[in-house]
Amino acid sequence: MNEPEQVDLVVIGAGMSGLRAASVAARSLRVLVLEKLDEVGGSARLSAGMFWLPPTMAAYDEHVPHGDRRLAAAVLAAYDDEVAQIRASGVFVAEEPHRQVMGWGRGYSTDIRPYLLHMRDQLIARGGTVLTDAGVTEVERRGGHFLVRFERGGAVAQVVASAVVLATGGFQGSAALRAELLPQVGPDILVRSNPGSRGDGLRFGRSLGAAEAGDTGSFYGHLIPHPIASWSPEQFFHYSIYFSSHAVLVVADGRRVSDESRGDELLNQDLAGVPGMRGFVIFDESVRSSHALSEPFPNFVSLDRLRYAMDAGARHAVAPTFEELADRLAGFGVDREQLLRTLRGDTTRSFLASRLERAPLPEAGQLAELRTPPYYALEVQPSITFTMGGLAVDTTARVLGGDGAPIPGLYAIGCDIGGLSSYGYAGGLAPAHITGTAAGRDAVRYVHSGSAPGAAVG
Ligand SMILES: Cc1cc2nc3c(=O)[nH]c(=O)nc-3n(C[C@H](O)[C@H](O)[C@H](O)COP(=O)(O)OP(=O)(O)OC[C@H]3O[C@@H](n4cnc5c(N)ncnc54)[C@H](O)[C@@H]3O)c2cc1C
Known part of the structure; x- marks a missing residue:
């Protein structure tokens, strides 16, 4: 032309x-x-x-x-x-x-x-x-x-x-x-x-x-499993952890960073403000079998997001109790005792999240999402x-x-x-x-x- x-x-x-x-x-x-x-x-x-x-x-x-x-x-x-x-x-x-x-x-x-x-x-x-x-x-x-x-x-x-x-x-x-x-x-x-x-x-x-x-300093994106074997545009939807608003997000010191219920696009920005940019979303069986399988809105991609992440090589753990989940995450470098305190109601914000003035503090109410074992933890990273x-x-x-x-x-x-x-x-x-x-x-x-x-x- x-x-x-x-x-x-x-x-x-x-x-x-x-x-x-x-x-x-x-x-x-x-x-x-x-x-x-x-x-x-x-x-x-x-x-x-x-x-x-x-x-x-x-x-x-x-x-x-x-x-x-x-x-x-x-x-x-x-x-x-x-x-x-x-x-x-x-x-x-x-x-x-x-x-x-x-x-x-x-x-x-x-x-x-x-x-x-x-x-x-x-x-x-x-x-x-x-x-x-x-x-x-x-x-x-x-x-x-x-x-x-x-x-x-x-x-x-x-x-x-x-x-x-x-x-x-x-x-x-x-x-x-x-x-x-x-x-x-x-x-x-x-x-x-x-x-x-x-x-x-x-x-x-x-x-x-x-x-x-x-x-x-603001951006739109979604949490993505970590690590993953491949990353291409066809996979963007499959990897996106849209359901994290029904989970709790903890980082290496075993604490949460913010109020997860507001939505994955906000949690994604919050995790990006934590040095190292890695955390674990923790959710229960009822979330896995509903929100983690459903499409975020009509005419979208419906798939088993946890299975897709696991198949891609993401670090994860499944356990019947909080104690056993904490044992597994300790093996991934998460503070075991603090994680247990967090899962039992401690809402102190992670000290690693010191730059997150704009993000509301974790809410105790979100822990009600964790009621039906087994419990799942999936390592995540932010995206832009x-x-x-x-x-x-x-x-x-x-x-x-x-x-x-x-x-x-x-x-x-x-x-x-x-x-x-x-x-x-x-x-x-x-x-x-x-x-x-x-x-x-x-x-x-x-x-x-x-x-x-x-x-x-x-
Ligand atoms: C996986 C994914 C899912 C999304 N889903 C939704 C959704 O459902 N709903 C929604 O509202 N938004 C969604 N978005 C966001 C939406 O796609 C963007 O907000 C929108 O496309 C922005 O439009 P834009 O014209 O600004 O940029 P774009 O549509 O990205 O277009 C920018 C273009 O500029 C070109 N360009 C850049 N630099 C130059 C240059 N120097 N010379 C010539 N060309 C250049 C780029 O190559 C690109 O083609 C999604 C985005 C992604 C990636």
Whole structure:
């Protein structure tokens, strides 16, 4: 496919948010999408397709108390209309919403892969271009335009654009940015996302004077068994310990780190803040035979997660009493006597978890989940799917500069935006789609308003 030399809009990243922004803008702009990987879809094509959000602002405030309410209100207001638009594409969208996503969210199951291809095809039908294997390396401001450099087929190419959308999916894949912005997390954390999202959007934004927003120390992911023989995208769901909210999580000193009942995505972040990032989820037979077998929401993967982990080589123990379980875990380096005190009601937080100010203390009530022997212990480690901090934007996805004013022609969407989720997780696909719509529409307004200079790049 030929590479255009000048376009109205370059979208960097062909995942959920980028494809949406591009297909919306292509109604009236010349749009080029550049995708680093050899196929479109980003993490969205690996996802479960649950298009969900907090049901109300009150629920958002409760579950994401440090989040950006201004962004949340804008995203929630657009949600029903965006669901209707996905449904209108002809792709499967469940008739009824599921009301327990992550235990509290409201969302519709969607057939996400066909929908991503639908957006790509719609973009092309509207005259847009998508280049895969085209990783952007640099975005420069030149005379009011943007000069976008990218690598393709071993060569460096460039395109001039009036506006640019950063849709690169977060910085989880960059060890350097994790070390800078997530210093509490060890360098060997498992990355549970597409391999292309390495913080390029954040770097480009920084180089153009963007401000940052949100808690860069927060991220979404799930607990994963440890050790495991292999780690590939097809296994992400199979390994995820969604049921840990029905377990207790102990670390080497035999103590718990936080209140497990809030959800695996929070426990995952808590364990990442413990030096060494290893712990054991302990649960009973009734949890193993129910929550550990069931799918976390409809149209998902239902399997025996403990069996899958054991077959992959994860350290585990099964015992008929707390004493025998403690004997087994002592063999794995866990403090036996303290573990027994913990299982009998001691809720003192682990001294290894000293950096977890934001996580609520362990609750004695959670121990009621441990009532039916045998008892199981499974070693776990954290993983990172996307980062929650990122670029500062307004509600039309315009990137804000250090002075708080929008940087003309520059947008950020999806996981390149900071602050909507903040320790608490407020959804991935729906915020990406909705911010993509906002950026696509505003880019049309920007380019047609004449705000974008018409001069060629010097
Ligand atoms: C296993 C898994 C399950 C999930 N399940 C759900 C779910 O059910 N519901 C939900 O709401 N969320 C879910 N998510 C999260 C959801 O997929 C993401 O939040 C969403 O895809 C984010 O959209 P995005 O456009 O920001 O990033 P992505 O969809 O990840 O797209 C980013 C794209 O940018 C590309 N890119 C990066 N850098 C460059 C560059 N320099 N040049 C060109 N291209 C670049 C990447 O290669 C990638 O293709 C899941 C994620 C995973 C991994």
